[in-house]
Amino acid sequence: MNRLGRGANALFRMLQQRGLFLGRDRGEPLSPARVAQAGAALAWVREYLMKDHPELGRSGPVCPYAQRSLAADRLIIAFHDEVDGTSYSRLRSAVLRRSRALAKRLRRRLPGDEYLSVVMLFPALPEERHGLLDRVHAEMKSSLMAREVMSSPFHPRSEKPGQHNPAFHASRAPFACIALRPMSVHDIHFVAHNETAFLTYFRRFREQYDARGITNEYGWVDAYRAALGRFGLREESS
Numbered sequence: 001m002n003r004l005g006r007g008a009n010a011l012f013r014m015l016q017q018r019g020l021f022l023g024r025d026r027g028e029p030l031s032p033a034r035v036a037q038a039g040a041a042l043a044w045v046r047e048y049l050m051k052d053h054p055e056l057g058r059s060g061p062v063c064p065y066a067q068r069s070l071a072a073d074r075l076i077i078a079f080h081d082e083v084d085g086t087s088y089s090r091l092r093s094a095v096l097r098r099s100r101a102l103a104k105r106l107r108r109r110l111p112g113d114e115y116l117s118v119v120m121l122f123p124a125l126p127e128e129r130h131g132l133l134d135r136v137h138a139e140m141k142s143s144l145m146a147r148e149v150m151s152s153p154f155h156p157r158s159e160k161p162g163q164h165n166p167a168f169h170a171s172r173a174p175f176a177c178i179a180l181r182p183m184s185v186h187d188i189h190f191v192a193h194n195e196t197a198f199l200t201y202f203r204r205f206r207e208q209y210d211a212r213g214i215t216n217e218y219g220w221v222d223a224y225r226a227a228l229g230r231f232g233l234r235e236e237s238s
Contacts, residue, residue, distance in 0.1 A: 028134065037175075038077050041119055044173055045070065057164030057187055058218065065117065065181055072115040083122045085129030095119065095151070099180055100142075103147040106182050117181040125176045130155035133178055145197035148183040148204060163189055188220050192227040202233060210236040 015021055030038070049066040056062060069075040080094045098118055106113060125132070130206035133153035144151050153160075162168035183191075185205045191197035208214050209224055216222060228235055 022186060034079065037079070037121065037123055041077050041121055041175070044102070045075065045119070053168070055165055055168040056170065057162055057168065058144060062170060065115070065184065069115045069117040069181070074111045074112055074116040076116070076118045076120055077121060078124065079121050081124045084124040085126050085132065088132060088135070091132055092140065095136055095178060099144050099147065099149045099151065102180055103149050112154060117179060120178045120180065122176040122231055127156060130157050130176050133176060134158070134160070137178070142194055142196045145183065145191060145194065146200050150181050150183050150187060152179045154179065185214060186220060188223045188227070192223045193230070197233050198227050198231060
């Protein structure tokens, strides 16, 4: 190192010792309690979302996407202690920040990111305020789906009916959370009656339907064609 370089290094060291140019710690230190919370969330993903359920009304795991996300090491658990139920706008802000960050990353189309998902945990949200998760989902789902982001609220009091068995409350969890993930071609049943969401879905996946690359195993093609007619769109002939 020459004299100029040594001088610059000494100056920079002095400035850092005085508290300048230190950067930011981006990682969150994990207490034993926080590690336990993350472990409980991961156990729920493995033991519930990734497993079959006799009341689901179809074969396969509760959430087929969860298994692929975990296998690809693309499942992220994020804690939001600032959401304690006293401010609805704070909850909305947290969901928007996470969904926009997810959408921004998805636009890069990096290999494996098609399985990226975020489980937002709200450990400070009291059980009597868990309904706020359903409220923010209902309010924001169209705008999120327009960004190709799907959202699902889970909590112990969820009354959301199952898609294939309305008597089954598939969105119940032992804690409060919202799961975010990319829109998938198999999400047709979730977007078929929402014009904003379906237009995004149509632009994203129409080529697969036009190429007859989607099966009708769970009524996917039927739902897609019904949505085309519902919103005045046309399927390309083969």
